[in-house]
Amino acid sequence: MTAIEAPTLGAYRIEPSESTIEFATRHLFGLAPVRGTFTLREGVVHVADPVEASMVRATIDATSFDTGLAARDDTVRSPRYLDAARHPEITFVANGVDRNEVLAGTLTVRGRTEPLDVRIDEIRVLGHRLQLRARAEVDRFAWGITAGKGMTGRRLRITLALVATQLPAPGDA
Known part of the structure; x- marks a missing residue:
């Protein structure tokens, strides 16, 4: 059951050590599943009134791509795919949420920015902390990452489990 608390x-x-970014895709012409993770570097959420004016910004470490297979991970971090040495950060920015709990934002990968919708599945409020679960689907071709067509999955299904701590309001001691 979905829970969206205000x-x-x-x-x-956003607390990187308490948050996870997982993905799933397929390879070998769609026959074999691949699962992995990215590491979140930092992030902020600004909850506004009205909620539609809320903002999210998150930075992901592109060098943290990890599927548990070193050769594959090195290839994906290479210039053929993420080019993580030249573009070590992946950023997501959303300047609003709609009534359907969708963050309409942009994702920047390898210096290229394209639209990306992130669907919020759950928000739980625990005192001054938020737990948020969300998902998105990334079509790597939209960012010009087309290496390995057929052999490498085109779409990544991203699952986010984020924990965020409220910051003191300006002027609070």
Whole structure:
């Protein structure tokens, strides 16, 4: 059952050590599943009134791509795919949420920014902390990452489990 609780207005820092970014895709002409993770570097959530004016910004470490297979991971981090040495950050920015709990934002990968919708599945408020679960689907071709057609999955299904802590309001001691 989906739970969307209304968080307290204000700014929240996403806690990288308590948050996860997981993905699933397929390879070998769609026959074999691949699962992995990215590491979140930092992020902020600003809950506004009205909620549609809320904002999210998150930075992901592109070098953290991990499927548990070193050769594959090195290839994906290479210039053929993420080019993580030249573009070590992947960023997501959303400047609003709609009534359907969708963050309409942009994702920047390899210096290229394209639209990306992130669907919020759950928000739980625990005192001054938020737990948020969300998902998105990334079509790597939209970012010009077309290496390995057929052998490498085109779409990644991303699952986010984020924890954020409310920051003190300006002027609070």
